[in-house]
Amino acid sequence: MIDDIRLDGSEPLQQQLYQQLAARIIDRRYPAGSRLPSSRQLALDMRISRNTVNAVYDQLKAEGFLQSRAGRGVFVHQNIHSGELQHGKRPLLQPEASASLPPIPELKGNRYDAAGDVSLAFQPGLPDLDAFPIRSWNRILHHQESRKILRGYDSTQGYPPLRRAIAQYLCSARGVRCQEHQVIITNGAQQALSLIMDVLLEPGDRVFSENPGYRGARYALASRGNPVTPVPLKEQVLDVDALPALGAAKLLFCTPTHQYPMGGILDISQRMALLRWAQGNQTWIIEDDYDSEFHFYNKPFVALQGMFENTPVLYVGSFSKTLLPALRVGYLVVPEPLVEHFVLAKQASGGESPLLIQATIAEFIETGHFTRHLRRMRQLYRDKWQHFQSRIAEELGGLVTPVAESAGMHVVLEGDFNDVELSSWLRTRGFGSTPLSSHFFGNGSRTGLIMGFASASEQEIEACINLLKQRLESGTTTG
Amino acid sequence: MIDDIRLDGSEPLQQQLYQQLAARIIDRRYPAGSRLPSSRQLALDMRISRNTVNAVYDQLKAEGFLQSRAGRGVFVHQNIHSGELQHGKRPLLQPEASASLPPIPELKGNRYDAAGDVSLAFQPGLPDLDAFPIRSWNRILHHQESRKILRGYDSTQGYPPLRRAIAQYLCSARGVRCQEHQVIITNGAQQALSLIMDVLLEPGDRVFSENPGYRGARYALASRGNPVTPVPLKEQVLDVDALPALGAAKLLFCTPTHQYPMGGILDISQRMALLRWAQGNQTWIIEDDYDSEFHFYNKPFVALQGMFENTPVLYVGSFSKTLLPALRVGYLVVPEPLVEHFVLAKQASGGESPLLIQATIAEFIETGHFTRHLRRMRQLYRDKWQHFQSRIAEELGGLVTPVAESAGMHVVLEGDFNDVELSSWLRTRGFGSTPLSSHFFGNGSRTGLIMGFASASEQEIEACINLLKQRLESGTTTG
Numbered sequence: 001m002i003d004d005i006r007l008d009g010s011e012p013l014q015q016q017l018y019q020q021l022a023a024r025i026i027d028r029r030y031p032a033g034s035r036l037p038s039s040r041q042l043a044l045d046m047r048i049s050r051n052t053v054n055a056v057y058d059q060l061k062a063e064g065f066l067q068s069r070a071g072r073g074v075f076v077h078q079n080i081h082s083g084e085l086q087h088g089k090r091p092l093l094q095p096e097a098s099a100s101l102p103p104i105p106e107l108k109g110n111r112y113d114a115a116g117d118v119s120l121a122f123q124p125g126l127p128d129l130d131a132f133p134i135r136s137w138n139r140i141l142h143h144q145e146s147r148k149i150l151r152g153y154d155s156t157q158g159y160p161p162l163r164r165a166i167a168q169y170l171c172s173a174r175g176v177r178c179q180e181h182q183v184i185i186t187n188g189a190q191q192a193l194s195l196i197m198d199v200l201l202e203p204g205d206r207v208f209s210e211n212p213g214y215r216g217a218r219y220a221l222a223s224r225g226n227p228v229t230p231v232p233l234k235e236q237v238l239d240v241d242a243l244p245a246l247g248a249a250k251l252l253f254c255t256p257t258h259q260y261p262m263g264g265i266l267d268i269s270q271r272m273a274l275l276r277w278a279q280g281n282q283t284w285i286i287e288d289d290y291d292s293e294f295h296f297y298n299k300p301f302v303a304l305q306g307m308f309e310n311t312p313v314l315y316v317g318s319f320s321k322t323l324l325p326a327l328r329v330g331y332l333v334v335p336e337p338l339v340e341h342f343v344l345a346k347q348a349s350g351g352e353s354p355l356l357i358q359a360t361i362a363e364f365i366e367t368g369h370f371t372r373h374l375r376r377m378r379q380l381y382r383d384k385w386q387h388f389q390s391r392i393a394e395e396l397g398g399l400v401t402p403v404a405e406s407a408g409m410h411v412v413l414e415g416d417f418n419d420v421e422l423s424s425w426l427r428t429r430g431f432g433s434t435p436l437s438s439h440f441f442g443n444g445s446r447t448g449l450i451m452g453f454a455s456a457s458e459q460e461i462e463a464c465i466n467l468l469k470q471r472l473e474s475g476t477t478t479g
Numbered sequence: 480m481i482d483d484i485r486l487d488g489s490e491p492l493q494q495q496l497y498q499q500l501a502a503r504i505i506d507r508r509y510p511a512g513s514r515l516p517s518s519r520q521l522a523l524d525m526r527i528s529r530n531t532v533n534a535v536y537d538q539l540k541a542e543g544f545l546q547s548r549a550g551r552g553v554f555v556h557q558n559i560h561s562g563e564l565q566h567g568k569r570p571l572l573q574p575e576a577s578a579s580l581p582p583i584p585e586l587k588g589n590r591y592d593a594a595g596d597v598s599l600a601f602q603p604g605l606p607d608l609d610a611f612p613i614r615s616w617n618r619i620l621h622h623q624e625s626r627k628i629l630r631g632y633d634s635t636q637g638y639p640p641l642r643r644a645i646a647q648y649l650c651s652a653r654g655v656r657c658q659e660h661q662v663i664i665t666n667g668a669q670q671a672l673s674l675i676m677d678v679l680l681e682p683g684d685r686v687f688s689e690n691p692g693y694r695g696a697r698y699a700l701a702s703r704g705n706p707v708t709p710v711p712l713k714e715q716v717l718d719v720d721a722l723p724a725l726g727a728a729k730l731l732f733c734t735p736t737h738q739y740p741m742g743g744i745l746d747i748s749q750r751m752a753l754l755r756w757a758q759g760n761q762t763w764i765i766e767d768d769y770d771s772e773f774h775f776y777n778k779p780f781v782a783l784q785g786m787f788e789n790t791p792v793l794y795v796g797s798f799s800k801t802l803l804p805a806l807r808v809g810y811l812v813v814p815e816p817l818v819e820h821f822v823l824a825k826q827a828s829g830g831e832s833p834l835l836i837q838a839t840i841a842e843f844i845e846t847g848h849f850t851r852h853l854r855r856m857r858q859l860y861r862d863k864w865q866h867f868q869s870r871i872a873e874e875l876g877g878l879v880t881p882v883a884e885s886a887g888m889h890v891v892l893e894g895d896f897n898d899v900e901l902s903s904w905l906r907t908r909g910f911g912s913t914p915l916s917s918h919f920f921g922n923g924s925r926t927g928l929i930m931g932f933a934s935a936s937e938q939e940i941e942a943c944i945n946l947l948k949q950r951l952e953s954g955t956t957t958g
Contacts, residue, residue: 025747105679145617203682299538351828351830
């Protein structure tokens with residue numbers, strides 16, 4: 001009966017014996033009720049210790065594979081396949097058939113961003129990873145790494161000192177009006193959107209989104225099956241005057257301070273009109289304040305959220321651009337009456353951030369490193385921006401039109417070419433970018449490349465501009 | 480006009496001046512079209528530098544608050560309130576009225592676990608935080624902390640070396656059959672449930688869940704509005720024979736290796752019957768393998784997922800109990816045809832784990848520290864378990880009945896008392912626990928305390944047993 005057992009694998013003998021006996025019982029090579037050799041006999045046959053065999057038999061008995069009958073020996077359990085037989089439509093399990101899986105649902109959508117899987121120069125949203133103050137950061141990490149309080153469970157809403165630091169920062173730097181208890185720590189901005197939908201969206205509720213707009217948000221907003229209505233831009237910003245004709249909406253997603261990707265800034269009268277519309281229309285505004293820290297002339301416009309008390313605004317931000325994408329930490333500021341809703345939603349969906357990372361960010365902010373880092377990055381990105389713009393003007397003058405000149409980390413090079421193809425081609429050369437057309441809904445899109453200059457060195461700027469020049473002059477990718 | 484401006488705050492003068500002017504324009508104390516003093520005059524009046532005033536005026540002009548008219552001076556922008564007026568239902572924004580918010584939805588559910596916010600001894604699921612090998616862990620953290628590759632964006636599915644390490648570990652330690660590409664890193668087990676629902680649940684699909692069962696799972700499973708049907712237990716395990724009468728289900732949540740909270744183990748014939756039922760019924764099984772690493776006699780039963788190829792099982796696990804809750808890292812193993820669905824769902828909902836944490840866990844596993852740590856913890860928890868059991872027998876003999884003696888980190892003390900009240904009372908004394916009744920659906924629940932002994936020291940065991948003895952003998956909490 002046990003002739004086909006071979007203990008020649010690399011795992012411990014006991015594990016091999018267990019697995020082979022169990023497999024043979026499951027697939028009925030050893031049928032229910034059949035007798036196994038005694039442990040003494042099996043040990044002799046296999047040339048292993050009797051203790052090993054006894055341990056395996058004990059385990060198999062405990063698990064219901066085997067049963068002892070006093071004085072008669074060890075048997076495959078009588079009831080081993082009874083569960084299968086008693087409802088008995090099919091006589092046997094079909095262990096190898098993939099038909100054994102329930103129906104696989106259709107895929108909804110595509111992986112929209114293979115780019116997200118790597119960090120290439122010019123990838124939009126990627127900060128300069130070399131300029132990150134890793135030594136100061138690690139020093140703070142070392143302060144925090146052994147604290148026992150950072151090992152266990154903590155507040156679903158987020159580590160309180162981090163919420164406090166964020167509230168203070170947002171208040172002084174972005175004009176956000178909030179208390180620490182209105183701040184919810186999220187796993188990047190994407191989770192913030194997901195929580196907003198959990199809390200506020202009912203089936204059928206309409207969602208408005210800028211067109212063109214941030215495609216990650218658009219995919220997320222569409223993921224629950226709610227209708228998403230594009231709102232056009234006028235002169236690189238959300239066309240506030242177009243809103244009244246569009247009817248009711250539960251949510252409006254927008255990027256008022258640097259429109260993504262076109263870079264325009266909603267001015268004060270447009271902001272007032274937008275808030276007025278949202279109040280009258282009972283619409284929640286999602287304000288994605290994704291890179292306003294990097295505004296090179298004047299200060300960035302204060303957040304829509306902070307224009308007055310009790311704005312109907314859900315404010316979304318993250319440390320992906322101001323610190324590092326790999327931290328996966330963002331934040332959401334919600335009006336006081338919604339705080340509990342968001343904590344419950346976060347509790348149900350998971351998605352908390354490791355305490356060590358939260359505590360390190362909190363100390364980085366509290367000790368002034370964050371403000372210093374932002375100041376240095378603002379200068380660095382301004383230099384890169386000026387250099388990139390001047391090289392574009394010099395080399396790509398008739399070929400592309402730069403737009404989004406107010407955005408902090410990217411420029412859009414608009415032009416009449418197949419942007420999807422050009423972006424893929426650049427990727428094969430080691431440069432990230434996204435096609436402008438992919439940020440549009442449906443037809444009528446414009447074409448161009450969104451180039452994230454923040455992550456590019458001077459040499460990379462030079463190399464990429466040369467590649468683009470050759471490619472565009474050769475006319476290979478005309479649209 | 481500017482008599483009411485006071486620059487006596489702690490912020491920079493420029494910021495104070497900007498904020499006060501902007502606020503007065505927004506609230507119409509300075510009406511549209513009104514003239515401001517020249518920068519020279521304002522600088523003199525306020526006794527600040529003219530450069531400061533010019534910078535603020537420039538900013539306010541850029542943002543649309545002010546406009547210059549050649550040769551005539553600086554004015555509040557004519558169009559400042561035009562957006563509000565043109566749709567004109569209400570004459571004015573109502574900045575201070577909280578009535579300005581859209582309707583607040585009703586709260587769905589309650590915060591089910593204030594306990595999650597702290598780490599108290601005896602809190603179920605909490606490992607022994609003092610026994611964590613923090614020095615080895617930090618050494619590995621220091622290997623990883625400065626790697627540039629851990630700063631940017633990475634695979635949505637999870638850091639590949641971690642997925643590889645988990646696949647190998649699950650294969651050898653838990654008998655899970657999977658390749659690295661079937662592993663999806665999650666933010667703890669809770670996010671795994673959320674992703675499963677995103678991928679597989681359609682409105683109206685039924686979900687089955689053990690009763691009693693893990694309440695965190697039950698809340699999550701109910702969060703999308705799908706009907707959740709309780710499945711009774713028989714002798715501390717899922718009653719597989721009860722399933723056929725319950726009809727169709729898209730998902731069944733279960734804990735086959737250590738039923739939560741009752742601690743029973745599904746034996747082989749029950750496992751075969753369960754899989755057979757799932758295949759025949761086209762139901763996906765969610766196998767939550769939450770603490771099988773801590774099994775004190777024999778080895779833990781191999782996972783349901785690995786009973787044969789292509790089981791209809793979604794395998795859920797986490798490092799919260801085997802390493803630390805604060806890491807917030809779990810994993811999900813899905814059949815190959817569903818991998819892309821899960822990656823898409825994770826991309827849409829966010830919830831990635833910081834790369835530094837993922838890389839540290841990967842190295843901790845690869846270098847053998849994880850296996851050694853588990854071995855040490857298994858011994859430690861077995862000692863605590865024996866000690867706790869014997870102290871219960873000695874002190875609480877007639878007062879409670881211990882169940883779940885096979886679970887790895889908790890014991891249930893069943894008894895006829897108000898368990899919600901007793902658990903709250905214990906919390907005021909600094910001890911965590913959860914009431915058994917809270918893990919039941921609806922009526923017919925049993926009462927008891929779930930005590931997580933893994934986190935309790937010998938002194939804490941002693942103190943807690945004494946408290947329980949006094950309280951139960953006094954009869955204060957009889958149910």
